[in-house]
Ligand code: FES
């Protein structure tokens with residue numbers, strides 16, 4: 257459990273909060289590149305950590321992220337005309353570039369001192385496109401850190417697939433679900449023997465089902481935490497799942513060597529909603545048509561989305577499309593899609609889970625450590641201005657998660673630092 261003061265620190269990310277201050281030191285996903293599909297396409301509303309912005313792609317293809325409201329009289333720039341190298345507010349025609357520069361002020365007479373006042377501009381934020389994501393930096397503009405170098409961000413476009421899905425709960429519940437390897441054995445279990453590894457994650461089904469109580473070895477690292485979970489894996493081996501938590505809210509989820517890799521990013525929209533950015537990637541080959549069809553179509557691993565949106569069809573109002581007959585016969589939950597299974601339990605914890613009421617066990621070790629690290633980092637930033645080392649060390653984000661069978665004599669440290677945990681392996 258957590259006392260309510262620390263739960264507040266952990267979960268509140270708006271402007272002026274301790275955690276919000278910490279998160280703003282890191283580059284954050286603002287939206288998917290595909291949401292701005294072409295030059296001069298429609299602008300998109302973006303809400304990030306309780307603040308509102310507008311994103312647009314100008315005539316030359318550059319992306320801009322501006323404060324949502326026009327600096328003239330605060331109309332929403334979302335309604336603007338995106339044309340000829342800038343976004344023009346529809347109220348009085350002021351026009352802004354992707355860097356926020358005022359390009360035109362047709363409502364003021366020629367010669368008006370307003371027209372050449374350099375202080376009149378839209379507030380713009382640095383953005384960068386990588387890995388299918390428009391990343392934004394909302395922190396102090398005088399010290400912009402390098403973009404984190406997660407493996408998928410450096411791959412050719414055909415080697416990764418990036419999507420997002422709305423979650424109606426605080427980001428931390430989603431993050432805790434992703435580092436909680438113990439839940440895989442239960443929430444995502446299929447009771448009917450499966451013909452194949454439908455989630456394409458290697459031996460998880462076999463060893464996870466056989467050993468529902470993994471031993472956890474959590475190692476604090478500069479980039480966050482390495483979570484090594486050990487299960488029985490046969491006569492001479494253990495089945496290790498090495499999960500990587502990359503501060504502040506990214507998780508690399510283990511798959512067996514050679515299989516498609518997985519990354520999850522949980523990005524606060526505000527305190528009670530977050531985006532689950534989900535990335536599948538393979539460093540050595542393009543993703544196949546079958547893989548892409550499952551990711552895009554949803555149903556089994558991915559949630560089906562309401563067409564034209566990033567909102568899942570299954571939700572609290574329809575019990576995430578739960579089928580009680582299926583729950584008796586084929587699935588632990590009766591909810592078909594693994595992503596919806598996560599949404600069901602994590603949203604059910606409450607918009608912001610009241611962690612004063614929990615009873616944590618040893619299988620929650622990683623979660624306790626993750627909370628502690630975030631809370632301490634937020635407090636240190638708020639009181640001393642200390643920025644986590646990982647902010648400036650983009651290379652630290654070059655990690656992999658791996659699920660691997662290793663000889664029993666290997667220690668947790670040896671397993672956790674196995675060469676397969678680095679992309680160059
Ligand atoms: S409010 Fe935007 S131009 Fe007037």
Ligand SMILES: [Fe+2]
Nearest residue numbers: 433443444598
């Ligand atoms: Fe899950």
